[in-house]
Amino acid sequence: MRKDQHVVPNPKGGWSVRASGAAKASRVFRTQDDAVKHARDLAKREHSELFVHGRDGAIRERNSYGNDPCPPKDER
Amino acid sequence: MGFESNVFVNCPFYDESIPLLRPILFVILDLGLTPRIALEALDSGKPRVEKIITLIEKSKYGIHDLSRLKAKKRGEYYRLNMPFELGLDVGCRLFGGEQWATKRCLILEAERFRYQAAISDVSGSDIAVHRNDPPAAATAVRNWLNTEARLRAPGPTRIWNRFTDFMAANYVRLTERGYSDADVARLPVPELIEDMRRWIAEPDDGDEARP
Numbered sequence: 187m188r189k190d191q192h193v194v195p196n197p198k199g200g201w202s203v204r205a206s207g208a209a210k211a212s213r214v215f216r217t218q219d220d221a222v223k224h225a226r227d228l229a230k231r232e233h234s235e236l237f238v239h240g241r242d243g244a245i246r247e248r249n250s251y252g253n254d255p256c257p258p259k260d261e262r
Numbered sequence: 263m264g265f266e267s268n269v270f271v272n273c274p275f276y277d278e279s280i281p282l283l284r285p286i287l288f289v290i291l292d293l294g295l296t297p298r299i300a301l302e303a304l305d306s307g308k309p310r311v312e313k314i315i316t317l318i319e320k321s322k323y324g325i326h327d328l329s330r331l332k333a334k335k336r337g338e339y340y341r342l343n344m345p346f347e348l349g350l351d352v353g354c355r356l357f358g359g360e361q362w363a364t365k366r367c368l369i370l371e372a373e374r375f376r377y378q379a380a381i382s383d384v385s386g387s388d389i390a391v392h393r394n395d396p397p398a399a400a401t402a403v404r405n406w407l408n409t410e411a412r413l414r415a416p417g418p419t420r421i422w423n424r425f426t427d428f429m430a431a432n433y434v435r436l437t438e439r440g441y442s443d444a445d446v447a448r449l450p451v452p453e454l455i456e457d458m459r460r461w462i463a464e465p466d467d468g469d470e471a472r473p
Contacts, residue, residue, distance in 0.1 A: 190430070192426055192427070192430060194422075194423065194426040195396075195397055196397075196419070197397035197398070197400070197401055197418055197419050197422050198419070202423075204423060204426075206427055206430070207427060208423075209420055209423070211423075237430045237433075239426050239429065239430070240281075241281075241395070241396060241397075242280075242281030242282075242284065242285075242396045243281075243284065243285060243396060243397075243422075243425050243426045243429045244281070244284075244429055244433075244446075244447065245429060245430060245433040245446075248430075248433070248434075
């Protein structure tokens with residue numbers, strides 16, 4: 187089953203990468219940039235979505251790496 | 263909505279305070295309790311203070327965020343609604359009678375001991391410091407309610423993770439219905455509470471983060 191990836195602030199400090207619905211983070215990073223790089227790789231590999239959350243939990247960025255509901259038309 | 267499960271939320275509702283308010287409301291709902299806020303009865307003809315008193319009388323628990331007590335710049339009025347409503351809540355406990363003697367209050371502040379300079383009479387109350395940090399505010403509210411309501415709540419990190427899952431799911435749902443990013447950011451608080459309630463009630467589909 188496809189699992190979307192989230193970059194979220196960790197209450198204990200740093201930034202967590204976590205799949206939707208997972209109880210625990212797969213990894214925790216010191217900076218948000220490093221967490222986003224790792225999460226983006228995972229999302230690309232799994233053809234899923236990446237959600238980058240702000241410190242308040244709100245969505246700052248959303249990127250889809252698969253299952254595009256409106257794929258570009260093939261013009262051949 | 264019973265007295266034992268109602269939580270009166272006395273927090274600012276303006277834009278810059280929403281980042282703290284959102285996770286506080288989510289924690290209350292996720293623990294199976296009911297947030298009661300002044301905004302829920304805005305359409306009635308009663309004076310605001312009467313609505314507030316009714317909510318206080320109906321709520322065993324009160325969460326009072328005093329972190330906006332201080333004016334930020336010269337000429338700005340400091341805000342007295344929050345300490346005023348805290349006073350009403352404490353008064354209800356002290357003078358209301360037997361049922362209200364069990365009421366409990368949590369005071370939230372941004373910095374340790376800062377409240378003592380402005381409202382020293384509340385020394386000795388349950389006070390938690392959130393440093394204006396949303397995860398810290400969520401943890402403080404979860405920890406206090408877990409103790410006071412004798413819950414066996416999931417850990418703070420798990421509840422925070424569920425909150426972020428809700429924020430993503432709600433963002434997708436709202437944007438698919440034509441909300442802009444600004445619309446999502448300024449979602450009216452009563453609508454936000456309904457969305458949280460709906461998401462929490464949904465079947466879990468094997469979601470590990472659910473309690």
